[in-house]
Amino acid sequence: MSEALLKVSGLRKAYGAIQAVDGVSFEVMPGEIFGVIGPNGSGKTTMFNSVLGQITPDGGTIELNGRDITNLSPLQLNRRGVGRTFQTLQVFGKMSVRDNLLVAAQEHRGSMFGRMFAPGDSGLGDAADRLIEQFRIGHVAHKKAGELSYGQQKLVDIAMAFMSEPELVLLDEPCAGVNPSLVGGISSLLKALNRAEASQRKRSSFIVIEHNMDFVMDLCHRILVMVEGKVMAIGTPAEIRANRQVLEAYLGN
Amino acid sequence: MNNKKLLAGLVSLALLLVVPAFLKNYGVYLFTYWAIFVIANMGLNLTVGYAGQKSLGHAAFLGIGAYSVAILMKAGFSFWLGLPVAALGCFVIGLGLGFPALRVQSIYLGFATLGFNTLVWLVMRNEAWLTGGTFGINGIGRPTVFGLDLGRNLPYYYFVLAFALVLAFLLWRLLRSPWGKAFTALRDNPIRAESLGIDIQAYTLLSFAIGAAYAGVAGGLLASLVQFIEPVPFTVGASIMMYLMVVVGGPGYFLGPLLGSAIGVLLPEWLRFAQGWYLFVFGIAVVLLMLWLPDGLLSIPDRIKARRLARDAAAARSAATAKAGA
Numbered sequence: 001m002s003e004a005l006l007k008v009s010g011l012r013k014a015y016g017a018i019q020a021v022d023g024v025s026f027e028v029m030p031g032e033i034f035g036v037i038g039p040n041g042s043g044k045t046t047m048f049n050s051v052l053g054q055i056t057p058d059g060g061t062i063e064l065n066g067r068d069i070t071n072l073s074p075l076q077l078n079r080r081g082v083g084r085t086f087q088t089l090q091v092f093g094k095m096s097v098r099d100n101l102l103v104a105a106q107e108h109r110g111s112m113f114g115r116m117f118a119p120g121d122s123g124l125g126d127a128a129d130r131l132i133e134q135f136r137i138g139h140v141a142h143k144k145a146g147e148l149s150y151g152q153q154k155l156v157d158i159a160m161a162f163m164s165e166p167e168l169v170l171l172d173e174p175c176a177g178v179n180p181s182l183v184g185g186i187s188s189l190l191k192a193l194n195r196a197e198a199s200q201r202k203r204s205s206f207i208v209i210e211h212n213m214d215f216v217m218d219l220c221h222r223i224l225v226m227v228e229g230k231v232m233a234i235g236t237p238a239e240i241r242a243n244r245q246v247l248e249a250y251l252g253n
Numbered sequence: 254m255n256n257k258k259l260l261a262g263l264v265s266l267a268l269l270l271v272v273p274a275f276l277k278n279y280g281v282y283l284f285t286y287w288a289i290f291v292i293a294n295m296g297l298n299l300t301v302g303y304a305g306q307k308s309l310g311h312a313a314f315l316g317i318g319a320y321s322v323a324i325l326m327k328a329g330f331s332f333w334l335g336l337p338v339a340a341l342g343c344f345v346i347g348l349g350l351g352f353p354a355l356r357v358q359s360i361y362l363g364f365a366t367l368g369f370n371t372l373v374w375l376v377m378r379n380e381a382w383l384t385g386g387t388f389g390i391n392g393i394g395r396p397t398v399f400g401l402d403l404g405r406n407l408p409y410y411y412f413v414l415a416f417a418l419v420l421a422f423l424l425w426r427l428l429r430s431p432w433g434k435a436f437t438a439l440r441d442n443p444i445r446a447e448s449l450g451i452d453i454q455a456y457t458l459l460s461f462a463i464g465a466a467y468a469g470v471a472g473g474l475l476a477s478l479v480q481f482i483e484p485v486p487f488t489v490g491a492s493i494m495m496y497l498m499v500v501v502g503g504p505g506y507f508l509g510p511l512l513g514s515a516i517g518v519l520l521p522e523w524l525r526f527a528q529g530w531y532l533f534v535f536g537i538a539v540v541l542l543m544l545w546l547p548d549g550l551l552s553i554p555d556r557i558k559a560r561r562l563a564r565d566a567a568a569a570r571s572a573a574t575a576k577a578g579a
Contacts, residue, residue, distance in 0.1 A: 078450035
């Protein structure tokens with residue numbers, strides 16, 4: 001049994017009288033794609049934001065590789081190898097696609113003072129070009145990110161999270177608003193990024209929040225079902241599909 | 254394209270070198286005044302245009318720079334000590350002014366910087382033992398460079414122009430380094446920037462500090478140009494005018510401050526024939542500009558390009574539809 005990459009224990013967060021996250025515990029193994037599903041308002045995003053340091057949890061601990069990372073800022077988490085995407089598009093609209101990717105990893109190179117004198121691409125040009133090719137956005141690489149279509153921006157948005165080769169990436173609804181024909185493309189991209197040898201990169205583990213059931217069932221190794229702030233079930237896609245309680249509470253058909 | 258840009262740059266530089274030599278004393282003085290505001294507004298463009306921080310206190314740094322050089326020179330120190338002190342002092346105070354920006358943004362940050370400007374102005378006006386109060390400080394000398402006397406306006410103009418060129422080059426280098434991207438990322442989306450490991454607090458503070466240092470140098474050069482300083486040019490009104498110059502030129506465009514400062518410094522002179530109507534004309538021009546070109550004059554080429562792209566895309570669409578219909 002290998003050590004968990006991420007270990008969340010007894011996480012709690014309340015907004016006034018509403019217990020948004022109520023004692024959530026789970027582990028993500030190295031190399032795993034871990035899905036999180038649940039109805040709207042079940043506390044998925046609050047749980048996500050607690051892990052990512054965007055909000056301070058009321059209780060519980062979060063460990064990365066056995067080290068406590070509870071209450072670290074998003075900046076510190078990024079420096080420790082935790083990447084993320086957001087529910088809504090978050091590209092830098094006035095920068096070119098390539099610059100978006102370069103800026104996504106430059107702070108991992110050298111010291112702040114040293115970067116003042118570093119070349120504009122921080123020596124990350126090849127890494128950026130590889131991701132651009134992998135994401136098939138070469139034809140728009142020099143356009144401003146804000147001028148692209150929604151689907152293209154979504155691809156840039158996801159690619160940015162992988163530029164610094166993070167160990168763990170949290171993806172908040174990577175398929176939200178995306179054309180159905182692109183959903184399969186995103187799925188195979190994430191699978192490729194998860195397989196280290198295929199992409200010549202460090203292997204990444206993911207936590208994915210997504211409402212598209214086919215996408216989640218196809219992509220994830222294990223799935224956590226959250227309902228009313230609590231963990232209802234954790235298991236493989238097959239186990240979750242067969243879980244009567246989950247079927248009644250969420251899948252509902 | 255790049256050759257064209259290089260050529261345009263060389264022609265502009267040649268004009269800046271040659272034209273003032275044929276101007277009368279007052280014309281040379283105005284060109285120098287313009288170059289000084291270019292330096293100060295390059296700094297403000299970094300803070301406002303590139304890093305996206307609302308700063309309405311920039312004239313305070315111009316003032317701190319001017320008074321530092323004036324006071325030190327009156328105390329018998331060299332201009333060459335005064336100017337680094339002005340730059341460094343403004344850098345440190347600018348770092349301090351950056352701290353409110355870590356807590357508040359947009360118009361609230363604007364008000365905080367405006368308050369700071371008022372405080373600095375009060376010190377200039379009321380601490381007469383140091384600043385000469387409302388009477389100011391006069392008889393400020395001009396520096397000498399390698400034994401060369403800069404007492405006359407034309408040599409001093411070339412001296413200021415050299416400063417402007419060196420500082421422009423340094424800023425250009427900075428903006429092309431990873432720092433430039435970090436500033437832009439901070440402006441466009443601070444939350445995403447932080448999630449990508451960009452230390453938004455450090456870059457916010459540095460954008461204020463570096464911008465302030467540029468104003469400090471400009472202030473020092475201004476004191477020695479006018480040879481007399483008083484609190485009036487460093488009021489909140491002056492800060493707003495400098496902000497306007499950056500916005501009119503084009504915030505986040507490298508050459509924006511050149512154009513903006515020309516409009517802010519030289520236009521009032523050219524509009525002298527309008528006399529009392531000057532402010533009226535100027536005010537209306539600003540209103541119209543903000544309505545049509547909120548990103549400043551230098552956004553015009555980008556706008557034309559965007560319009561052409563949209564037209565091409567529309568043409569391509571209708572061609573595709575026609576083909577499908579046929």
